[in-house]
Amino acid sequence: MKIALTQLNYYVGDFEKNISKIKHSIQSAKKQKVDLIVFAEMAVCGFPPYDLLHYDSFVGKCQQAIADIAVECTEIAAIIGAPYVNNDEFGKRLYNSALLLQNGSIKEVRHKTLLASNNSKDEHRYFEPNKKWGTISFKGEKIALTIGEDLWNIDNYASGPLDILAEESLTIIINIAATPFHYDLWKERTEILTNYVLKYKLPLIYVNHVGGQGGLLFDGGSLALDKTGKRLYELKFFEEDFTIIDTKVTTTTTSPKQIDNYPPEYLKIGLIHDSLIMGIKDFFGKQGFTKAILGLSGGLDSAVVLLLAIKALGRENVMSVLMPSPYSSDHSLTDAIHLLKNTKSPYKIINISEAYNLFRQTLEPVFGYLPTGATDENLQARIRGVYLMSMANNSGYLLLNNSNKSEAAVGYGTLYGDMNGGLSVIGDIYKTEVFELARYINYYKEVIPENIIKKPPSAELRPNQKDSDSLPDYDVLDKILYNHIEKHKSYQELIEMGFNKELITKTLRLVSISEYKRHQTPPILRVSPKAFRTDRQMPVAAKYWK
């Protein structure tokens, strides 16, 4: 049997576009005499649709789309994901389903059993879990048709649908999925799927989404494994792709891995790099934006964001704004201009000193003294925010936010100032990873001036300020943060791990009290298993950190 794996970049709610992409793939598969073409979970509506699923009209359009696509399914069958109405009197009103389309109509429907309620998914909100199982017979094959986390049950469930399905004489496992990317997903996915294959001694087809959906990214990496666990084919990472597998043909060779496209020492950072570029491209493209604007400080974070944006949108579409203040060092401006010479991208310079002085003078009679400390520092950041947003409003730019995950974690940023933006590009990347990302960008071509990478990080909001004046060194800070945020280690456990007591106290307290700031950050491109906003959900204020 010839099976096509179709890895597409869907648009949430854009039925016309999704149907057109799907039909085009079916037509092309028919020409190649494919028996069965497989699309991803929730392909018809795009993923994640969130509360659009609460609208009857949206669900109706999904049904209409399926009917449209089914018409195309003659001399070929298709497996495709869609929401499906639960007609029982009780329970959530939808299932998350996989449909077999054949001879112009829906031939079989299977629902997802193991609904995900984890970091980035909350499926119990919309879907009733499946309670009936059954294999699908198609052209002599007995298919176990499963959806996403139905096979992701190694840790969380005593048993999955396959344990029940496997009592019948299966010949192949098909899993349609919407698996959000993070930098270790490739490893997790290969392990989980290979374990299934080895346990049940069955070949497996896995079809995933690709593309960015707001902050959530999908890497593709759809897979075909034979019953010995050998990789027959792995589809591209971060791009649409398509392949045909013939279950009758046995091959002795293993297909190449997508991760082999990266230098081994930069594998994690290379994946992050490519996912961010895809994420920027789709965040802009799917909202109809073409041009970005950002504040370029002469520091590392904005330099990396500039480079990623240029790779995603083209150099001519990324406007940098340099906004020196009285506290900006000379090298800030020269370093930024050196970088812009390398990128050959447009920029403007706006000196904020005049506005800064005016606000200070206006506030003096209100306060009885001139602004000092954090008030004064935030003032500069907010004036820059006003200029950037004015330019964005005037020219239709989308403002990129340059905050990194270390800063976001400890609240080192000004609300309505440098925390502004329509999209946070590196908000899920710790500062030490931003350094690696800069090195990786320079690995292929030296474009970020060495001085930008080497100089000590500074917000330059008062004379001779350095991040290390008020924060631990990023090497240590990031380790504490990673263990606290990604690994849920708390005060006592971090002490047992050997971190300094005072540093832990300071860091955990900062993380806790700055939660309110993270409630107002822009969408963040998610590259880790634990991104702010998507994955970590905390009370705005809780008296608990120790």
Add this chain to the structure above:
Amino acid sequence: MKIALTQLNYYVGDFEKNISKIKHSIQSAKKQKVDLIVFAEMAVCGFPPYDLLHYDSFVGKCQQAIADIAVECTEIAAIIGAPYVNNDEFGKRLYNSALLLQNGSIKEVRHKTLLASNNSKDEHRYFEPNKKWGTISFKGEKIALTIGEDLWNIDNYASGPLDILAEESLTIIINIAATPFHYDLWKERTEILTNYVLKYKLPLIYVNHVGGQGGLLFDGGSLALDKTGKRLYELKFFEEDFTIIDTKVTTTTTSPKQIDNYPPEYLKIGLIHDSLIMGIKDFFGKQGFTKAILGLSGGLDSAVVLLLAIKALGRENVMSVLMPSPYSSDHSLTDAIHLLKNTKSPYKIINISEAYNLFRQTLEPVFGYLPTGATDENLQARIRGVYLMSMANNSGYLLLNNSNKSEAAVGYGTLYGDMNGGLSVIGDIYKTEVFELARYINYYKEVIPENIIKKPPSAELRPNQKDSDSLPDYDVLDKILYNHIEKHKSYQELIEMGFNKELITKTLRLVSISEYKRHQTPPILRVSPKAFRTDRQMPVAAKYWK
């Protein structure tokens, strides 16, 4: 048997405070010879703890708290809610549990069966659902001990734990809960609980939380019903309360309803009014803030927010800032000052014209022309935002946001301008409801000048601007919005309901394209069943609105 109902305002993660409140109630109940004292769902840690439940140390502190409280339980027993570790090999690592504490230790544990995955709760993220049932025998009573949504299963579940428990010979139902407030909850709660009582012919005790937790509000309203459905006692709304019921004593009188404290024509608005005051008080108190600041425009929204804040925090703790621009009408300033004369609360005036002109002049060479249109309007709002945040930073005020739900829905507000704030007070209240709220505030004492209520709403960001220039009249707009947002009516259904096609088109398009703004709003005090942020979860950008 004497049963005490204890309705407390818990602090998320503040174990010391929660334990102290709980122990104090136990001691007081012991003096009154109470047999069984009942606390709310998740009382030990406060609700909602969100991802604090992912931390072992947090769960450990819950266990320690239970042990501490159990020591107090001699000559009395207590029922209390807490997370409880699931020791099975598979499944989520916690249960949402009700514990019976007796003779200094945990005597019985029951887990929640029907986990909530709805608007404001996502319990499958943390908890394994219960699969074993069993009544509790205590001093001759056979208790069905249930948790929150275990009894909330009228619509969503084919059967609940009570259907199984009821096969045994029960004598009383106890339900410990954490039911988030909305303006119709009192009705829903009474109906659901009374239906249970009538179905099973058993008396029922329901104990709820009271107080604000970020944007989520809890109204209390704990209930004791006899087996005929008669109200033995209803605890106060929006306040801590305590009562003792004797199951042996039969009474022929029905206890008064809390809703009878409101004028019938203002019931909904009265509940909203009181819930918002409680919400502001707790949002400030639980984060250690005492003082608020807000921009007072002379319009209705900021007037209502000022009054609510004064009622919550005291007149001396609410600073108003009047920031006229070149486009402010004369009456804006005079109306605002008239209001402040009534409230006798402090204020400052900062004219933004100078800063506005400076930004315009600085931007002219950048644009090649002076800012116009939305760019120019947003500029004024953002300058005001800078002043307010500078004052907040300087004096430790928390900035109140004045946006209403109609504006938030259609994106009629400036990001990093008038959308700033630590808390959105009326962001879950449509403009027409803000009018009613103003009337209700004036019902007891005329404090908001009539001119503020009567004049046509305007943002005053260009000469003679009115909201009605660019938006439908609020009467119609709010009806479309309510049906689209609360009732999930889409384009075609709204047409069938008789709304104007063009108005629907315009409104639904605005709601859809302004989703990105709502992703960055402050926490919103939730008073409806469908608040932005808490309840409505939408893709940042989806090509779907029609």
